Amino acid sequence: MHDIRFIRENPEAFDAGLAKRGLAPRSADLLALDERRRALITEAQVTQARRNEVSKAIGAARARRDDPTDLMAEVAELKERMPAIDAEEKAVGAALTEALAAIPNLPLADVPKGADEEDNALVHARGTPPVFAFEAKEHDAIGPALGLDFETGALLSGTRFTFVRGAAARLHRALGQFMLDTLTRDHGYEEAVPPVLVRSEAMFGTGQLPKFAEDSFQTTDGRWLIPTSEVSLTNSIREQILRQEELPIRLTALTACFRSEAGSAGRDTRGYIRQHQFEKVEMVSIVTPDASDAEHERMTGCAEDILDKLGLAFRRMKLCTGDMGFSAARTYDLEVWLPGQARYREISSCSTCTDFQARRMNARYRPEGEKGTRFVHTLNGSGLAVGRTLVAVIENYQQADGAVAVPAVLQPYLGGLTLLEPRT
Template sequence: MHDIRALRADPAAFDADLARRGIDPVGQKLVSWDEERRQAQTALQEKQARRKALAREIGALKRTEGDSSALEAEAITIRSDMEHLELRVADLDGQITDLLASLPNRLDASVPDGPDETANVVQHVWGTPPEFSFTARQHFELGEALGQMDFGTAAKLSGARFVVLRGALARLARALGQFMLDQHTDENGYEETQVPVLVNDAAMYGTDKLPKFADQSFRTEDGRWLIPTAEVPLTASVAGEILETATLPRRMTALSQCFRSEAGSAGRDVRGMLRQHQFEKVEMVSVTTPEESDAEHERMTRCAESILEKLGVPYRRVLLCAGDTGFGAAKTFDLEAWLPGQGAWREISSCSNTRDFQARRMNARFRPQGGGAPVFVHTLNGSGLAVGRTLIAVMENGQNEDGSITVPDVLRPYMGGLARIS
């Protein structure tokens, strides 16, 4: 959500920021509605004051048996006027809130201009893509040949965009999740958290998933939502709270099932498990002060990068351009892993600073150490990492000519010492 006071102070700058995302000007419209709302609120307050004064005057006249009929008639008119003003204020409030809720976050000045992913900027590359003496296969070719990645049975059970993993590949997926959690809790200072995968409207709205992304999420018959990522319950856990500065930053991590309808992705990544309706992900969420959020963003991104480095997966960090930055983010770094089977870099993590955009929606604040009014926190979220996509990267980078897969050293303790899946 946006700060209406900042918009009121400089609607042209607000429109200029949104224009970078290709959004038409709305600043003047919002300012006009806001001005009309404030005028209506002032008029309502004046009517309320006059009504109280009339009540006193009418009471005094009645005690002295004076004629109060004119004042009573005025009171009736004022009551009618107040009803109309209350309706107008509520209507304007709704219009302003609905429009603000539909607008994406303002971008950080360092975010490059550009319409889509073609304008993203590579920040750095780690590792060297492996060179094979054979034609590299994609993960689904490897997994199906091993008899441990079954899309046919998954389709029979659930339809497209699901997978059944078996044997060592199922254990490898479990090992990845456990390894990531251990790294984030033991090495990176995140608190492990188990969260519900069903949440209410307020949690989805507060984390900017509603109303914008309703069509990309699954909803149950009782009105709850299957989470698209653990970002939702982790971040929403501080909704409505006033935190003490001494407790910040608050760093949380969770391994959870995630659910996405993949609306609008027809024909994209239809083979394999790159784009699934159900998948596991280790999420990182930080809640911090405005002064520390930029440093926290860098720290979070490095935590995700360290996972890939320990797994030996080549990756590159990409700063997303204006047209590719997500709805709630002010700035996003994507990590893209090298997939030899595709011969391409593919997103495996996205780390975003939302600044106070989510905090305003869910009224999450902190109490400054020096005193004063509570201030909105800054919230950040990042994948650390998506388990399925990391499994793909480990399989494709660790493949051998005979179709076997070399297990990264750091995962072998989680695999009972297994060094190769064959």
């Protein structure tokens, strides 16, 4: 959510930020609504003050035995006018709030301007892609013999669902546990087990609603299946005033996530890359505004550490304005090398949202020694998407016979197993 006071004081800067995202200017329309709303508030105050004044005058007239008929008629007129002013002020305020809620966050100054992923900027690359003495296969060719059962998943639930069993299921579990252990043990995150069903106000708080309702699943009682545990973790501080000494708050969770993928028709329909149901380890940070840039680097580094430990080659990309999410002010994507596809694919996305989500959630903190409050800054990132990491391990550690070597850091989670053998 945007601060109307900022728009009032910096209309050109606001429109310039929208232009960087490829959007038309909005400040004039927003300020017209704001001006009308403030005028109505003033009118209501003036009307109430006049009503009080006339009511006192009626009492004084009666005390003097004067005729108060004209004054009583004015009070009646004012009383009749006030509900109409109040109703219009509420309607204009709601229209302003609705308009502000539909506008994405403004990009930070260092975010490159661009239309789509082709305009993203390479920050750095790490690791060396493996070289095989055989033709590398994609995960959907190797996976079925390890337990990625695409046919049963489709039979049970339709396209973009997979039944994972056997060696693949064990590897999947090991990856999730390894990620949680790394983030809690090495990077100071607090593990959480949040709800995966949330109310609409939680989805609004992190920016999924109202604009992206079609991308999520809703239950018959009005709750939403979370598309990411960012929703639950970030909203854990909604409508709160935190003490500065409580910050930073760093939370992590491994949850099932659900996405309808309404905007990705025809993309990655094969394999395990883009599913309606998947598991992801999420990182969320709640910080003071002066700490958010450093926290963004720290969070992204935590995700990179997991990739390093797994021995996977990857690159960090700074997303351009046209490829950035609705709530993000800056986003780093981590893209892992997939030998079967011979290309890098996204495996983590780490974003700073500045105070955009905090305003939607009314989440604030009180700086030490101050009476007033300020909005916190929120950040979120994948640490990592478990299914996509499974794909990366299968493709990068594949053997000529269809087996998959187990990365050293995962072997303790698999009872010392060093090789996943394909079923014959």
